[in-house]
Amino acid sequence: MKGLPVILMLLLAVLGCKEKSKKDANQAEEVATNLTTEETPVKFPVYDYDGLEPILNYDDDKTYIVNFWATWCKPCIEELPDFERTFAEYEDKNVRLILVSLDMPSMWKSKLEPYVEEHGLKGEVIILDDPKMNDWIPKIDAEWDGGIPASLIYNNEKRQFYAQGFTYEELKSELDKFL
Numbered sequence: 063m064k065g066l067p068v069i070l071m072l073l074l075a076v077l078g079c080k081e082k083s084k085k086d087a088n089q090a091e092e093v094a095t096n097l098t099t100e101e102t103p104v105k106f107p108v109y110d111y112d113g114l115e116p117i118l119n120y121d122d123d124k125t126y127i128v129n130f131w132a133t134w135c136k137p138c139i140e141e142l143p144d145f146e147r148t149f150a151e152y153e154d155k156n157v158r159l160i161l162v163s164l165d166m167p168s169m170w171k172s173k174l175e176p177y178v179e180e181h182g183l184k185g186e187v188i189i190l191d192d193p194k195m196n197d198w199i200p201k202i203d204a205e206w207d208g209g210i211p212a213s214l215i216y217n218n219e220k221r222q223f224y225a226q227g228f229t230y231e232e233l234k235s236e237l238d239k240f241l
Contacts, residue, residue, distance in 0.1 A: 067111055070136055087091075090143075095104045095123075096100050099147050102171065104170045104171060104174075104175065104189065105189045106163070106170075106174070106175075106178075106188055106189050107187075107188050107189065108170075108189040108191050109188060109189065109191070109192075110190075110191060110192040110199035111190070111192045111194070111197070111201065112191060114162070114188070114190055114192075114198075115201070115221075117160060117188070118189075118202065118214060120219070121218060123156060123217075123218070124156045124157065124217065125152075125156060125157045125158070125160075125215065125216070125217040125237070125240045125241060126157075126214070126215065126216055126217065127145065127148070127149070127154075127157065127158070127159050127160070127162060127185075127213060127214075127215050127233075127237065128160045128162060128213060128214040128215075128216075129141075129142075129145055129159070129160070129161050129162065129211065129212075129213045130162045130210050130211065130212045130213065130214075131161060131162070131163060131164065131210055131211050132163060132164045132165045132210060133163070133165055133168075133169060133173040133177045134169070134175055135152075135210050135211065136154070137211055137227045138210055138211040139177075140227070141211055141228050141229070142172065142181070142183070143181075144228060144229060144230035144233055145159060145161070145185065145233065146159070146183060146184060146185060146230070147230055148230065148233050148234055148237060149184060149185055150184065151234075152237060152241075157237065157241075158186070159185030159186065160183070160185060160186045160188060161183065161185040161186065161187045161188070162188055162189075162190050163187060163188070163189045163190070164190055164210060165189065167191060170189060173175045173231075174187075174189070178209070187211075191223050195208055200214075202214065202223065203223035203225070205225065206223060206225050207222075207225065209225060211226070211227045211228075212224060212226070213226075213228065213235060215237060215240055217240050219240075220239070220240055222236070222239075224236070
């Protein structure tokens with residue numbers, strides 16, 4: 063009988079630890095749920111390819127420059143000022159610049175938004191978030207290997223895809239062929 067109080071105390075201690083573990087697990091699950099449901103929305107529209115496709119096929123009186131880029135792509139970043147300059151010069155000629163970011167979701171808030179804000183980009187920034195790249199890349203252009211920078215220039219009468227970077231002079235020269 064002398065051992066009974068010791069056994070009861072051990073039993074209570076074990077049960078108490080189990081209950082604390084359950085409580086800790088519930089709190090961890092609650093924190094994880096809050097992290098996934100209270101994400102801060104990104105400033106730019108996010109599309110999968112089906113959402114992007116209409117943007118690549120507008121049928122109006124404008125000429126569209128659609129540039130595929132990412133903040134981690136050095137050649138993309140180097141050519142963006144030339145796209146912005148060209149857009150500023152041609153905006154009154156019914157030209158629209160659409161900058162399709164291929165940044166990863168983990169970079170949208172930490173890299174993409176600060177970059178766009180810091181550089182004052184005037185082109186329309188949208189995000190393409192579609193992991194099925196083997197499906198959508200050939201729909202944009204059958205010859206495209208998915209490398210960036212890459213651009214599409216199109217209007218009602220003409221459409222051309224460029225799997226390359228541009229200098230200001232090259233972009234302006236190509237754009238003039240559409241106007």
